[in-house]
Amino acid sequence: MADHNNQTIRVGLLGLGTVGAGVAQILLDPKGRHPLLSELTLHRVGVRSLDKPRTLSLPPGVLTTDLAALVHDPAIDLVVEVLGGLEPARSLMLQAIGQGKHVVTANKAVMARHGAELFQAAQAQGVYVLMEGAVGGGIPIIHPLKQALGANRLTRILGIVNGTTNFILTQMTQGRGDFATALATAQSLGYAESDPSADVEGEDAADKIAILATLAFGVQVNRQQVYCEGIGGIQAVDLRYAERLGFQVKLLALAQRQGEALDIRVHPTLISQDHPLASVQGVQNAIVLGGEPLGEVMLQGPGAGAGPTASAVVGDVVNVAATLRADSGYHPLLGSGLTTPMPQLPTDAVQTRFYTRILTQDQPGVIGQLGTCFGDQGVSLASIVQIGSHEQLAEIVVVTHRVREGNFWLALAEIRQFPAVAAIPTVLRVWS
Ligand SMILES: NC(=O)c1ccc[n+]([C@@H]2O[C@H](COP(=O)([O-])OP(=O)(O)OC[C@H]3O[C@@H](n4cnc5c(N)ncnc54)[C@H](O)[C@@H]3O)[C@@H](O)[C@H]2O)c1
């Protein structure tokens, strides 16, 4: 990397989709923003096709389809990766690091799986890999975890970290369309991943909670072992019943220390209407961090979309530019430290509350049978009510107290065998 103390700092941008276009727009229009932005040049932009019509007007000769040449270009000081996907994004970032270039990325899929590899390579080269855009979109969450919250012993992260699913759940709760319509709108607004199943199935949120837990607790998270359940099975009727019982349904991502193990999971969850996360609507994300001596802090803001994500990405670019100008050695708060292994809690051992909707024959004694079965497995109930009926079947909604997951599932397996039980269409967890 060249000494650019008095020269422009050259940026190579990989990808010119939703986020890439947002980033380019800011870099090409620095007036009124941080003064360091005026010292940056968008040197090369790596794309798939040079001929694709684009609304953004870029300086001539900037576009290239040779992404490998971009990351090896000696004139480029820092590479912004907003291609998405695991490959070639991971390899290109490693090559850029190998060439002594700093990397800024919004790619949570790569960072949740290969973060340690990238950070180690970066530290060895004395460069940074920054990823503020990867979690919470425009919400500053990565930098606060690495810097302003450094005094704390953090114990819990609880958040809504996927904009697409929060948008879909909000639209459905407010009766503004079904699942498919809401998803199509989220895609057209640039919130969804190029394959939206990562959003809908909770995998995107699982990537993000894995990244946050690694930073907050200084531990290695095995991404494959993060329990993950999406919102595909949520029905409008459950959203209505949840509201009647005083809850909202949210896709919650959570990580907390439980003894010597890590409880880390993503699933749709009923959360009391009094909880601040219950009123987080649409594409907004919010993350509650708990620790000592802080207590709790909640960070909220737009969790997806071109502008908010580009705000986070270019914020990282400004941080790198500042270190290039200061030229004073490796900055320990920008680098990411080493992590240690921590076992992850098996799902059966997790303690949580449950909501379940059970369809039964409408006959006397059924509620009693259900209550006894739950009781026999040590599952204590907060409420059990016949809330409606559906095609001559009684619709019984059960909300439990905090129980061991394994016990709940044992009870449910027995209940499925009851002759009076026709179906169990919904099981959701309840936060408390
Ligand atoms: N859209 C959001 O709100 C958002 C928010 C936070 C993070 N992110 C992350 O940012 C990244 C980009 O997301 P996006 O929404 O801009 O996606 P996108 O699909 O709109 O853009 C990606 C661009 O990269 C290009 N690309 C992909 N592979 C390429 C290759 N091999 N060669 C050349 N070009 C290639 C695609 O053609 C596309 O134009 C992803 O990692 C995503 O997870 C997106």
Ligand SMILES: N[C@@H](CCO)C(=O)O
């Ligand atoms: N697809 C992601 C983008 C932001 O990371 C979401 O909807 O939250």
Ligand code: NA
């Ligand atoms: Na962020």
